[in-house]
Amino acid sequence: MNLSIVIPLLNEEESLQELHDWIVSVMKAQQYSYEVIFIDDGSTDRSWEIIEKLSGENPNIKGIRFLKNFGKSQALHAGFAKAQGDVVITMDADLQDNPEEIPELNEMIVKGHYDLVSGWKKKRYDSMVSKNLPSKLFNWAARRTSGVQLNDFNCGLKAYKNTVVKNIEVSGEMHRYIPVLAKNAGFSKIGEKVVKHQARKYGETKFGMDRFINGFLDLITIWFLSRFGKRPMHLFGAWGSIMFVIGFFSAGYIGFSKLYRLYSDLPYDLVTNNPWFYISLTTMIIGTQFFLAGFLGEIILRTKNNEERYKISEEVNFKK
Template sequence: MLLPSLTVVIPVYNEEDNVKPLFEALQSALENYAGDWFVIIVNDGSRDGTSARLNACVDEYGERFQHIELQRNFGQTAAMQAGIDAAQTELIATMDGDLQNDPADIPRLVRELLERDLDLLQGWRKHRQDAMVSRKLPSRIANKLIQRVSGVKLDDYGCSLKVYRADVVKQIRLYGEMHRFIPVWMATVCPPHRIGQTDVNHRARMAGESKYGISRTFRVVIDLVTVFFFLKFRARPGHFFGSIGLWVGMIGGALMSYLVFIKLFLGADIGDRPLLLFASIMIIASLQFLTTGVLSEILSRIFFQTTNVRSYKVRKPLVCDLSDAPKETEKAQDSAPQTNATDNA
């Protein structure tokens, strides 16, 4: 085997018209892959004919294709996690099921991930074929927000076409709508220089309806708070709440000192001043933040002790031989700028 084994995970929801073309594109893209490969398509509670078409295509295309059907619509993040959990290979690739991502890019992404010795290679839809207002604008806003908060410098967090080292991506768990933050979550278990991006093909949607809109930008802002907390303070939550408590307490203490000064030395009446109420509230809030920090530290220590989660991970080498693997076309190589996450800072 020249290349590590690969599983392509694809969550789908109400994509009945894209199922057959998707199987054809995957078979064409991966049939010459120099290693074992499999495809796991996770049906996220589709309400149209997606399930029946998936079953028919799995029967037609053989055992390399697997269909996992969720009991109801849990969302793209949960569907993606279900596919990652089911994968048993050394590498995992993810992509959308709407055929806007091109499966033909996957073999090139695998080779590039190995050659650049990365843990995650993120696709970059440099020439995106979507509407400006409903898709491009929200995506650009979200990308800038994520870059600013997380410090992981990528140009396209929302592109689902990615290739991961399986043993690294399986160290993180995805919840809620955190699939768009996968590079950030990966940065909690691997250094940023092992997260890279490369230009990938992007096509206009030919069938079905988009599940995204401008409203997701507001959800990104909310999710970013959680991402920032876990990225910086997962193992030391007391520092997060304690820092806020100290700053609030310092401001409240300074205001209260000012009021005491003018009361004692200037004889001013401070009993009916709004500033007194404000300073008192800030001091109380400071104590609450500090207490929350202590409690969160206790909970954090209980979690790490009872779950036996280690504070370190040992890297496992990938065994492969790139020297004899089939080369991609010169056009494909030239169209893929090798940009590390840190290069775009």
């Protein structure tokens, strides 16, 4: 199979039929063998009914329905697990991503030998203040932190080799950082393509300004995980040891100074009257806590990940 098109969605009943027809017209024009996997992330409208209708009319249309809203990352993870195509395309269901970009993205993977190609919505139709400026700041920070030189990390239109999606774990809200996850997994040939951005035709965006705050917090998380995720002791243990040693020798110096003054019949104060004693003691305590944090982190890495996973209520057109 040439292509798997993975489309997560939430309450997009108005756009699904039009998106389906648009994708099918492109697939027929290019004579691709394909599958389209719609992942209904807990929609409360008629989205699932429409997916069932489309899958009944077109055997290439497949659907996964979650019991509730688990988020875009989990939806993509479910789609990636089912994808069978040599090239996997992800796109949003709101008609803001243009299916006519798919052939060129596919070409870059197949003939350009890229592991991953990310879309870049260079010209956007979003509000300059509420989306464009925060997005530019977010992308700048992501480039500086991750080392992946992309202009638009959050573009939903991306293409992947099948081996990439099978070797990355998209959890939490890490869908924004799939290129970084791919790089950390060893897939280094990551490209970018300018794609058309369409103005939203139906409904309202499901993401508010809080996505940028969450995005920056996730960026810090993925930076830490990429550098110290498998060895937290190297960070917390090192800082903890340094702080403990500094505090210990500082407290020792304070105690030695008092003993020297006692021995030499010089005037002295109580150790507890010296503010540096408390600074040293605090440094030792914090250092110990850092060390324990690193030690506990190492233990946690050896335990099972208990993050809540998506739960599927229904599927259509998947072979049992």
